[in-house]
Amino acid sequence: MTQASFVKRRYLALWFPWLPAERLARTPRAGRKGSPERPLVLAEAVKGALRLAAVDRHAEALGLLPGLPLADARARVTGLIVADHDAAADQRLLERLADLCIRYTPIVAPEPPDTLILDIAGAAHLFGGEGGLSRDVRVRLGRHGFTVRTAIEDTPDAAWARARFDAACVAALPVAALRLGGERETALHRAGLYTVGDIASRPLSGLAARFGAAAATAVRRMVGDAESPIAPRRVLPPVEVERRFPEPVARTDYVLGVLADLLAEACRMLDARGEGGRRFEAEFFRADGKVQGVCVETGAPVRHAAPVVELFTHSLARLEDPLDPGFGFDAVCLSVPVTQPLAPGQPDLDRAPPPGPALDALIDRLAARLGPDRLLRFHARESHVPERAARLRPGSPSCSWPVPPLSEPPLRPFSLLRPPRLLSNVVADVPDAPPRRFRLGVTFLTIVRAEGPERIAAEWWRRPGLTRDYYRVEDETGRRLWIFRHGLYGHEETNPRWYLHGLFA
Template structure:
């Protein structure tokens, strides 16, 4: 059995406007947006709701009831940003957190209540922290996320007492259920499911089963739960940088021990510093090779903190520090080679990691082979810490000249060429205002367009030639398009230079 805790913030838009200074604190106000050619009330504050101003009313009608009513522009994007910030803060309770737009958050608290004693203790701690931010909320616990969200939104204690509006179906179905005399979930639960599905749709019975706990769809977390996570909670918030670093060092040793027990190494390490006011600072490091060396990780995290453009602000202090290892790979003990190759590889990996931390993510890159026969797509560069599966490089035949030049132009450069016959190699071409007489030519190597990746007719055939001019310079040129089939007169391009 799983347990879910849901939060519902009935006045999130108005309280967000008050927090940002866009709305008054002691005067009733509404948030408005243009809909249907008129300014309509999108949300209200608690005072305006108490005066009987409902969402959906036109601003003109609302001011006819309250002439001095203040109107503020509705900002759904800012509301969603605040909801995401609140969901980040809820990560302290569980790694499985999801937003329920526009005003809810749901948390899977299964197995996460031990730091708080019981479920009530966890819910009380959460309510205290949210209310300190000036946000009103209701919470509810249930066996399914749908039931928890409905109980929190409607403020009732049992699923049977919920109105049919708690079903997450179209408003037309809500109206049809009420006209049929079915006003509560209890009245629906007593009905046979077959006739209900036939009359009101399968979506209605599915939503009913989720509310009653007969089906648990689970939730899709905002962040994938890491393979390994260790944390330290403080009785009193800490603000000293050295204390934070010492805590991270201890957490790295714990994470390294767990990695060793599993014969794995981490490729990505993420530190989350939870401030007592709800803000969460996140730091991460990527490594070029899997590692579980706590000393190396501690040094990299210290360099990461030193190179931050926006230094860490502890505010009133951190009360929770967590270290997660979301990406791991197998790592077993290796026998040292007599020539010291393993030591050199380790030193190179450490250098790459330090450069990545100092210069920034994505600045240190490596070449990877691509799974494509199109030359400009057969190789590309990725951040050196990228974990994409490698593709084997094409190895030329021993004793044969290279099939591809060392230098490729991207995009290929247009040239003027004259061929001996329509489908033959060029015997003269002009590139960058210089005429080159071809002394030797080899080819063609025909490369067709990747029809399975592009729409029909998006690419044309290329005939590649390795040519050498009278001065001994070697070029890689191609004819773009087949004579009389894909083009009346194909174009010629220079794609690369051989050494």
């Protein structure tokens, strides 16, 4: 068994019982905030009728629950504030809250519509234990106007259930915590099973035979006998380091110095892994809950801190919303989500830097200063058709270009003519011989050497086209050209045309 297999997983569930109502309470529009005198409900159309989709705490105290027809709610309570339910806005808010909770652990999974699951294994000691972490979450989110109920358990399902239901332990949870649906819950009650403990104390084979395999699986996931994976909002990066401050820091220069120290630490970790970073992401957590992020990318894997610090400096200077400490930063996190293998390099005897890394560093600096979308590079594309074999895209190249051996001439010219120039008065032996003589503009050229053909057929998924036969030719003055015949003699064309597509240097 590996060392990681001994780590006991612990999960913290955050349940926001009145998330939609508290979202509206944060909006500046008047008349949206509920009060004990005028509670707030959110309604949506269900099968042609308006029903309550969410309520605030005051409406719930008056007995108004989701699912109740709006007409019945108005009849029970006068002076209701009614708003439209917006599930998409609630989802966006839940995702923002998940980003806020990344300060506690990188593994945060939203459970729509109103719950977050945090994997806190190995993170609770940073906040004085599990109790201290739970208190810190409640206090921090409470300052933002959100009511949150927390629970910590060994499985995500148990944490989710205990955050919702007032139970001392997993065994005391009601069968509704298994999320089996109303019909199965009623059937379990009729069978005398009211809690998870009642079900877990009986053979699960009988439960599966009577209530379906889903019921037995739900119990096993609740008690930890079956896998219960979560889907975190972001994938755990290969390398991640952070620095937390005992008190909020309001000096931006000090925080940037901490970022440089984190980069040096991350580069040491990359060196131990034999890798280099291609993408570096820095997140600055403010005491008021705002999270500011900055990302830089490199054209080649690097594991030296100095050039990455320079890239972050240029990127921060280009931000439309400058890095503002507000009431102070209380944490800085640096992650390297994209890495690649990087073998140690050896400089030449004259210690001259190779041209490739110098060019990549220049492009990285330009992209950081001007913005990655304003700098275009040619990217190789999987196509045999020459004019489609490359395209301009922002950022660094996605794959390496094929490089011929130094002893061999290039197979294709570096630049192509767009569109190819038509050749006239072509003299060539049929069916597959290269031309011996042709006219380019007003000049007649005589070919003394030729190599080919390189046959390129039209791509079958596009509109049908003619086959091309490419030749590398040299005329009597030493000029080297790249020409092609458009069409095959006797098969596709009776008199194919010839074109000049490129010039060799």
